Amino acid sequence: MIWYNKPEIWSEDNNSVYVRVEGYTDFWRVTHYDFVRDNGHFFYQGQASDFVASVKVTGQYKDLYDQAGLMLRLDERNWIKAGIEYVDERQHISAVVTRDFSDWAVCPQSHNPSSVYLRLTRRHDSVRIDYSFDDFTYQMLRLAYFPPYVAVQIGLMAAAPDGGGFDVTFERFAVLDIS
Template structure:
């Protein structure tokens, strides 16, 4: 499941079992560039492998959300200035669907997810420069969360990420992780 993976900023603790990967975050770990807050952080925990071409990456995530900005999910990274992360982020006292696209500057999109039951399955699909983010809803149907842009590149780093900008000790759980051929480019069902 995680063959040939490596850490960008290893967490305090982590373990791979047959069920998946668990990680405990370090204090003030995050990925962010400039926008609104005026700082750059590139010390989040990212477990990745080098990947070429188009692909779909999927995982089921859960965590002990307690502090503002506790987060976990999937990440595609070209370099420190170009990346996307998507998953669950804790804000305003609730778990939200969250995504950030960074092309020199980070943006941030959060959507309150009233049906969060402690787990979420999310996937990112790379189609050249287009990154599609989807989540599995309460009816087990894939829903579009976002479509965004990263520059074209032959390869990228792809994997799971977790951060806790306001504390240490966020426990992130990743199950059923996969990277495979990209799903169809069709965006809408008929």
């Protein structure tokens, strides 16, 4: 796997990756905020065919917009990030789909789960984003268009747009080819 915007502090051990997310990092393009940011942390591998990617994410979110999860990326103008995002002192299951402009969908979680399981399925021209709190019962958050039949980057994403950073652990990241 390769880092895009490698954090200063991180480690990899067996089936987990620990990251000390650096502050003032983000992935966003234009919409509502009128800025472009492409300096979040992304630890990825290449994937040329359809796949299912999954991971367990456990973060110590504390500041507005602290976020961690999965990212699928073609380039700086075409990507999807999904995971937990901390807004109004509450964790939200979150997805941002970007095709030149970012859009954002959230599902508030009043119980602030200790961990979330994410599954991202790319099949032809679509990406399905599912989440779970027990790794058995999954809910669909979003189904989005993504350019088909092109090689992409898939991996772990974390950012802290407004705060000083936080700690996150990713466990059991896997990519299963389904072509």
